Amino acid sequence: MKTFHIYLGLLLTLLLAVSCSDYLDVRPKETIPDTNPIFDKTSAEQAVRAMYNKFYYGAASYTENGTSSGGSPSFEAIGYLSGGNVKWTGSQSQIGEFEKHRVNAENSTVSNTWTNIYRVVNLANSVLAKVPQITGDPTLTEALRDQYLGEAYFVRAIAYFDLARVWGGVPIITKPTEVATDNVGIGRGTVEEAYAQVLSDLEAAEPLLPETTDRYRATRKTVWALRARYHLYQREWALAEGYADKLIADEANYKLAGPYNSFFFPATVRGSVESVFEIFFNGTTEINNHFSSWQIQANGGTRQWAPSDEIVELLNDPAIGGNRNTLFAKDGSGNWYNNLYYRKPGSDPAFVIRIAELYLIRAEARAEQDGKLVDAVKDLDAVRIRAGLAGSTATTQEEVLEAIALERRVEFAFEHHRWFDLVRTDRAADVLSITDKGRYVMPIPAAERLVDKTLDQYAPYN
Incomplete structure (x- = not known):
């Protein structure tokens, strides 16, 4: 810098x-x-x-x-x-x-x-x-x-x-x-x-x-997706809901891919219907260095980054992680490592905005508005069901918002939303003792x- x-x-x-x-x-x-x-x-x-x-x-x-x-x-x-x-x-x-x-x-x-x-x-x-x-x-x-x-x-x-x-x-x-x-x-x-x-x-x-679908370059739809995220951060709930809805309603081009890992596995998958905006790496002239940082030495990496004990426990809990435990694996020494980035020598795409985020943005925005709690749970459940989970049992606004926060944590476990979510919702003090x-x-x-x-x-x- x-x-x-x-x-x-x-x-x-x-x-x-x-x-x-x-x-x-x-x-x-x-x-x-x-x-x-x-x-x-x-x-x-x-x-x-x-x-x-x-x-x-x-x-x-x-x-x-x-x-x-x-x-x-x-x-x-x-x-x-x-x-x-x-x-x-x-x-x-x-x-x-x-x-x-x-x-x-x-x-x-x-x-x-x-x-x-x-x-x-x-x-x-x-x-x-x-x-x-x-x-x-x-x-x-x-x-x-x-x-x-x-x-x-x-x-x-x-x-x-x-x-x-x-x-x-x-x-x-x-x-x-x-x-x-x-x-x-x-x-x-x-x-x-x-x-x-x-x-x-x-x-x-x-x-x-143009109002076209392109998962690698900005279009009007990409702008709508970022606006949904922007308005969520600004606590402008109706606008966040409205812009998220534009992408979710476009079912011909964007939908939750199933099962959960199908947007990144097998290695031939790129630009799936899950992606609103992702970054392409060819593994030769363009390298995604996440592979090296996350993978174990036996796979050609350094494992300098590793799943925390807490996220391992959450993702391995069948009532919370569901089938999202495919995000990581364990080596012979008992070390957990990330499997979102696994394509050697580094051709994994990087996911900037996925349709799952738009569902959870709309869920949170609806939960913050009067009279939309039932619809908020429907959006939350869409993400949960794709992960192999049952529908949420949350009923009150506080419970629903807590459930959404947890869902964002495990859904985007290795996509760096967690810290910014804690800051924007002013929960970093309670959760991380800051x-x-x-x-x-x-x-x-x-x-x-x-x-x-x-x-x-x-x-x-x-």
Whole structure:
């Protein structure tokens, strides 16, 4: 995460095989090279692909090459290890800081994540600034121009969404960075301003994108899915319900795959009806490094991340986990390891949004509204029944919300929702004994504050 002057690298793989991974990249203390200007349809498409390239690696790790130092994806380390579903078995003490909820500003994982998310932001900013200026190329149709801009707005939206939920208030950058000092002095905005940027970008993206089904690139449907998640975080229940319903109602394209593991097993499965948005890795030029971090040595991994004792107990409980215990396996020494990522040498897709999340978003949103508790339980039961469980016995609002929270924990056991769920519902204090709400967010990297003194380390989360 070096100097905050715009670094990016957001979600996980290379959607499209491209040879322009350095396209429009930003370097610290340098002018951004413009050897690949955006001036026609071809260069615009290359820029969008480069944006996705950085964005996809960020989904898995928010790092430039898919791994942080030591081989463990950075963004996931923050979400996984902070939430109690995953434990760290490696030797790096700075990774263990997340389990203890005492993360230092010098933590390299935090720094790398900050840097590379802002790299994604800058690539999106470049597309948004330069594509509208292209003239004289008849092959760049209005529909294509709109699509490229819509994709850039979406990518920037999800980048700021993750910045907000990891750090709270952050600097809001909406123009391309030309030199490293461009953004010094902007300062740290509020968490409300960060989420306002997310909504603004999603609103801008929606009318520009086609209403098609694409599980690897942003479409209007992908925007709806992220809006459902956004409104859930904002406690805007009716809107969260409405946007989730748009995807759930599209049964021809999205449905709960059965049995549970059929969206990731066998190894030939990609882009199933379960996926709203996932990241593709081919296992050669694009590697999902989750394989190495999760698998045991006998399978070619390091098992630096392992299922926690608590999540093992929950998933092995037939009344809670159901058939979701296929998410892990045990080696001959009795060590549990993750089986969501198992394709050697790393071609497993990364799941950004699944239809199961939309069901549970709608369930929670309905449970929070008067007169919709029965419908909330129906959505909850759809996910439970797919997992081989009976319907929920919860009846009161409190019971239903608790059941939904538990369902989210086991349904997305290794998809890093847990920590952010505890924070957004203000349960981290009770569940994880975190008495200082300042620890709900990560510290601004120390290197950033050395360059920009306006970055307040102790800005409140709310």
